[in-house]
Amino acid sequence: MAISRIHHVAYRCNDAKETVEFYQNMLDMDFQLAIAEDQVPSTKAPDPYMHVFLDAGNGNVLAFFELPNSPKMGRDTNTPEWVQHIAFEVESMDALHAAKAKLEANDISVLGPTNHGIFQSIYFFDPNGHRIELAANTHTPAMMAELKRVAPEMLEQWSQTKKAPKHADWLHNGQGFPGSQH
Structure with missing residues (x-):
């Protein structure tokens, strides 16, 4: 099987x-299309919905799906709200700062920018309570190569210990990438 890309990702909305x-x-x-039915095509359940695509x-x-006959939507209370999020890439740090200013000018509370070593992000919530991240890449090819190199070992160590491996702690420790010039 050869996956070519994600066709779409769907969430529920109010x-x-x-x-x-x-x-x-x-x-x-851009709002691309809407699909609305009184019956779910896959399960044949009688459950009206509006399905919108952006x-x-x-x-x-x-x-997004709006489901008027379902109980009010909630969130998984066993998962911290910062975990489940939708992350979008913006083209630059200037674009990230401009997006933050636009959101705040529209009374949307924004957290960040947060420096993740290979990108910087801002965070906010959409009207449905979904956490949104906007990220501007700041990485070099060497940084990405090093992260790819250590990923299998980190995953194996995590799998055995459930403690954070230190292979890539340079991302958040403030000392920067070991291969970079300071």
Whole structure:
């Protein structure tokens, strides 16, 4: 099997119109299409829905379902709210700062930028409570090569100990990439 890309990623929303308008106005996404049915095509369950699709750039599609007959949506209370999120890439740090200013000018609380060593991010919530991350890459090819090199060993160590391996602690320890000039 050869996966060519993610076709779309779908989440639930409280209100399809409000959600589309948020992503159009705050993140400049184009509203691509809507599908609405009274019956779920795959299961044949009688469950009306509105399914909306937004262009997240480069062929990436973000979709939402509004389900008016289902109980009010919630979140997995056993998972911290910072874990599940949708991360979008922006082209530069200037774009990241401009996005933060735009969001804050629209009364949206924004956390960051947070420096992750290979990218910097800001975080905020959409009207449905989904955590959104905007990330601007700051990495070099050498950084990415080193992270790829140590990934299998880190995963194996984690699998055995459930303690954070230190192979890539340079990402957040403030000392920077070992191969870079200071």
